Amino acid sequence: MTKTSILRLVAALLTVTLVAAACGGDDGDDPAAEPVATTTAAAAAPEPATDTVETTQGGDLLGTIQNRGTLNCGVSGAAVAFSMTQPDGSQQGFDADYCRVVAAAIFGDADAVNFVPLTAAERFTAVQTGQVDLLMRNTTWTQSRDTDVGMDFGPTTYYDGQQLMARVSDGYSNSSGVSDIAGAVVCTNAGTTTEKNIADASEAAGVDITLNTFEDFDIVTDNFISGACDIITTDGSGLVGRKANQEPDDQDWVIFPATPISKEPLGPTYGQNDSAFADVVNWAVYATIIADEKGITLANVDAMAANPPDAEAGRLLGGEGELQSVMGLDADAFMQVIKQVGNYNDIYERNLGPVGLTREGSANAGWQDGGLIYAPPAR
Amino acid sequence: MADPHFGLERHDPEGFSLTAAVDSAPPDEPSLPVGEWLRKNLFSSPFNTVLTLVFTVVALAGLRGLLNFAFSEERNWDAVRVNLRLLFTQAYPEDQYIRVWVSVGIVVALSGLSLGLWARLSGVPVARVAMWSMTAGGLIALGVVLREPSAVSGPDGDPMRDAAGEVIRQSFGAAMGDRIWWWLAAAVLFGVGAGLWRGFEDERRRHTYVPTIPLVFGSLGVVVATLWLYRWGHYAFTGNEFVYEPDRTAALSTKLPWTVMWLLLMASWAAGRQGRGTPAEGRLKVLVNLAWLLSPFILFWVVLRDPAIDWAHVWSTDLPMAAGFVIGGGAVLYGLTRPGIGEVGRVIAVGLLAFAGFNWVAAFAGWYPMLQKARFGFLLLALAALLAPNFTGERAQRLRLVWGWAGAMTVVQYLVTMANTESTLNTPTSEFLGGFSVTLFVAVFTLIFSFPLGVLLALGRTSKLPIFRVLSTAYIEAMRGIPLITVLFFFANMLNLFLPQNMELGSVAAVTVGFSLFAAAYLAENVRGGLQAVGRSQYEASDAVGLTTVQRTMFIVLPQGLRVSIPPLVGQVISTFKETSLLAVIGIFDFLFLANRAIPSQSEFLGVKREGLLFVSIVYWIFAFSMSKYSQRLERRLGVGER
The missing domain is CATH 3.40.190.10 (Periplasmic binding protein-like II)
Incomplete structure (x- = not known):
């Protein structure tokens, strides 16, 4: 049995040495800092693991x-x-x-x-x-x-704000307002405050509209081009970009009202x-x-x-x-x-x-x- | 699971002879004259005639719709052409692009070597090659006729419209005349096919084989050659300027690397063939398999990430620690495998495991500092120590464990050091890879990590020990009860809150962990199905010859069980590959996200989305289809479903 005891001792000693070696590795780093040990597991992917977690609350x-x-x-x-x-x-x-x-x-x-x-x-x-x-x-x-x-x-x-975009051929102009859109099919993207804003605005103006929502604004724009939507609405900056890039030759689009219906x-x-x-x-x-x-x-x-x-x-x-x-x-x-x-x-x-x-x-x-x-x- | 040959292999001692292929070919029938074939297969009864006609019309309408969509004047394919590099590697710096090519080259070379070493020579009957060629020619001709005539473009390049706003199109005759090159291609393909068909009489047509690999290499060569000959055009974005040059061949930075890849593929295949049948063949195969297993890690962390190695830190910390683990751990393991150590060995192993576990507890509690590498090292050492009783015996047997440990530890320490070293790449965004490369790496790492985990879970679930059985079952059922997207959201947003202090995973890494854990649960169920197919008698027989449980599992049960589960496993691999597109939903710039969101929001291509989505679908399809084909080969080779 002495052999096993010796073995046990050797194993224990080695373990201790290894721990020492491992901890020693940290001494080179800033002692005041938390352990800088950081590895991503073998599973880790791109992030260099030396990043430390910072809390932004009240920190430097x-x-x-x-x-x-x-x-x-x-x-x-x-x-x-x-x-x-x-x-x-x-x-x-x-x-x-x-x-x-x-x-x-x-x-x-x-x-x-x-x-x-x-x-x-x-x-x-x-x-x-x-x-x-x-x-x-x-x-x-x-x-x-x-x-x-x-x-x-x-x-x-x-300073952005929600506006509407419609076709001139449907009788809309720069000076149109939310009160002019009665009966129109208005489209926007689903689950955003945009949807809520236009619903509130039309209710306040006392007009009935049909509100259709789509997954994202590319689809909304496609439906507007094809005529499935009379009016589309989102932040003014978005509408201007769409108008500049996607307005077909045979359509004339206009953005209104001059004062946006929301503050963004x-x-x-x-x-x-x-x-x-x-x-x-x-x-x-x-x-x-x-x-x-x-x-x-x-x-x-x-x-x-x-x-x-x-x-x-x-x-x-x-x-x-x-x-x-x-x-x-x-x-x-x-x-x-x-x-x-x-x-x-x-x-x-x-x-x-x-x-x-x-x-x-x-x-x-x-x-x-x-x-x-x-x-x-x-x- | 880069190369799942599972140790089963067959040689083709005949060398280049193709008669071997005949044995595996299904029994064939003499081919019928065209009229008779049609009557027999498509118009055999009034009902079948109606079915044939209806579905032909549906298929033609579908093809026409697809062609009109893809080649419509409204499509802006420049959005895909200019963004090709973005779609595949996102922001990988141009001056470091050689690293991408080296990575592709390594994969190509390994594929060639594997093909040369393993693939049985097979052939495709001339009859089938002729059929393919004629079908391809016929399809092209059909497409040329079906696609509606192109629009007449006005002076500004836009299609002209009539008073009603409809696009004015060419006459049918003029359109067909404009597509003369397509007609030519169709005629050549059809002509080659028909020539082959006519040139052989029926019996020889079916029993003369065109060797598959030269056929495949030849086809790839034709594709590469078009890069030099056909005016694909040159599209780029350099120095904030868009470059459109449709009237020239592809850029040198595209065609040269692909030509090299093609040559490399053939050279490595030839090298693999040379190695076949030599005394070194067995060792070569082991080496190639190892290279496959390590290549994703090396490619990702070393070749592509280009770590900035801090030599001072390597000498002062990394190397001593690696040496300590290799030598110290080796000594401990050598001691633990001493014959007759008995229960003491197990006690020490469990003690080590407890110590390794305690290190992690301490990490979460922040009691004492230790390099994460050391924590993993101790954990691995404890696991190896638990395995030690299986290696007791004579010196050679014991040394096998020690050498295995030394090799594994060296690799692990090297890779972890590389992964921990900052990248020198200067990319504008936080992730240095994106697009299709991220899709690929997430899929590959998910496979690598989920496969062993899944097998362990399957073994646990079929284990006789209640604790393993209950835990595995609970884990599998819990994971299978949660939608994948929920798991992904959880890991992307919350994993970091559960990690020890100062350990952080990037969102892609975190999501990979989520994918692996999720895939493992499904994989475990597939493997369990395979394990249950292994007959009782196999267990009894292995007990009778005195195998231990581990030996029985490793050498009797798993090989047979895994062989049976190949079809569902490959299905799992393909679905994991496709599921990586869910990364787009959580906002990671993967292949789909770039096509669906990033490109349509470039002001140059605002709202141009359909082209990208079609392109992405085609690329996904090519990869998934190749995997599916490969699995069919594998099934045939391993005789799944026959025995």
Whole structure:
């Protein structure tokens, strides 16, 4: 029996050595950190397992992002002109560019973004579990999302609103309203607030409509083209894109009413109670707006930085009295934003212009032009 | 389950002789003259005549509808052409694309080797080749006639319309004239077929064989050759610009790699044939099977992911740990297989298992740090220790377990290290692969993980030990009672909440786990059916010759049970492959999602969806159909349903 005892001893000793070896491996890592041990099981797939789970609630998200070196930005990946997946896999669009704006502010590199395509259903969970730092995913700012869901919202970058689209040949025009659509077959996609809004609006206007819903808006549009629907309705930005790209030669489409039937302010969304990060996102957005007000563009930013038009512009571009370093950013953070991505107007015209969304006369014009795009002063 | 030969194989000692194929061919009848054949098969009674006519009309109408849909002027196939790369590899960086080709090359080479090493030489009777060729020619001609005349395009390239808004179409004669090349192709195919048919008299037609593999390679060669000769056009998206060049052949970056692949396929096939019949054949086959099993892991984590290896960490942590596990674990196992160790060995093994389990408890509770790799290592060691009593005996027997452990541990440590190393790829989105490659990898990994799990569950459910039986049954019934999409949502959104601290799985990985667990439950039921088909006498006979339970299961019951379950297992494989399209529902950029959502939302192709969906269906069909054909071959070879 002595042999077995020896064997047992050897086994036990080896086990202990192995444990020591295994634990020793951790010593090289930051001792204050939680165990960095992280492997995906053999089953694991693409995610590099060295990611650590971050809670965004009250944490130092800005520091975490700066250490990581990339911004994880949640986008749709399938939203025309806002975040489209291009044939080479890159992300392009208004929302994608605002991800780049924040990355340029934090790292001075607009390409330091890791885009995470998210469905509408999983977007808030993704923020709460730390999968993304920030949502730029046409998310409407609502009271319940701000409070109950536990999100915080940055400045609105695009004022959207639900509108209707019909054929001129059916007697509709720019000045038509919801009260003119009595008896029409109205189509939209199922299970969205869009459906509820049009039902409410028609009831308020006292008109009877037939509401048909379809799985997604491509099918809705096809039914509109074929004549199965008299009117289709969704957010104005969506309708304009459809009109610009899918209007057949033999039809003439018109979008109304001029004042949308719902308010859909879209902007950056992040987890609540992290002011340092929220400030960076908010002021990166404000910087693009202020630059637009002062005429600092992608094209002339270098000249403007060398010779700023006024003191505020100078501070914003990293000149004397700048406040970016106070926020934990480089002094020239916002200059890099304008230089690499552009001001609000550059971003808007580059992405939304081609699908036919004009700024003039809309809520997305600057406040001096009667719009709602406004930023607090940088001082 | 990359290459499920299950150890059964047959040689063809005749070498290249094709007479062997005759043995397996079903008994044939002399072919009838056309008129007689039609009378006998299609118009044998008034009722059959009506059926034939009705269904011919339905089939022709369906074909016409499909052709008019696919070739309609309204279709914008540019949306698929420009997005081909997106559909298959999503955002994989262009300058690293060689890695994709290397991966394809490895798979092609392994396929060629396997074909050379295993495939019996078979042949297709000339009669059938002639029939195929004539049918293909006939179908093309039929399609050319059925497709409605093309629209007359106006000066702006759009189809012209008459006053009522209807598209103006060519006259029938003009349309047929425009399709002269299609007529030519149909005539050539039909002519070759008819020539073959006429060139052989009936008896020889049915008993002269065209060897299958050269036939297949030749057909693939024709496809590859069209890349160089036919103007498929060049469509791309580079530097934010769309490139449309319809009047040239495919880009060099497409045709060159595929030509290389074709040559590689033939070369590796020839190499496989050379290896056949040599003394090394057995070893070669083992090597090829191992390569198949490891290739998905190596391709995914090493070749495609291009990990940024941190050598300092490798020397300081990874290598010592791997060496510790290999040597220390090997020593423990060598000790545990000592003859006459008896119950003490089992006690130590269970102790190890308890320790390994405790590590996981500690991980969840966050008591002490340990590399995840070490936790897996201890778990594997405990499992190997439990197996040790089966390897007691003389030195060679004991060393077999030790060497097996060393090999397995080296591979596991290597792969886990690679998987844990950050990728150097610079892709815009979080996942470095997307589209069809994700579909493929999810399907393959699901198969790899669900197969052993499913077999274990089936064994558990048929076990005499109540605890295994109850647990397996509960698991299987629970999984089969939940819809797959629910499982996927759960894993995609919630798995990370159940993992130990600091361990995180990406959504694709999490979903793969969900798929595997789900597929395993169904697989287990299929395997259980097979196990029950193994007769009582087999159990009694193995008891009579004194086999242990493990030996009986491994060498008597499983091989026979699995052979019987091949048809349902392949059905399961095909359905798992197709079910991966559910990834689209949970927002992962798989093949279907890109075609259904991503491409229609590009402003260039807004709302262009039907083309992509048709393309996706065709690709899915090609893969599922090939798998189904392969399983039929396998069934024939293993004689399922005959014995």
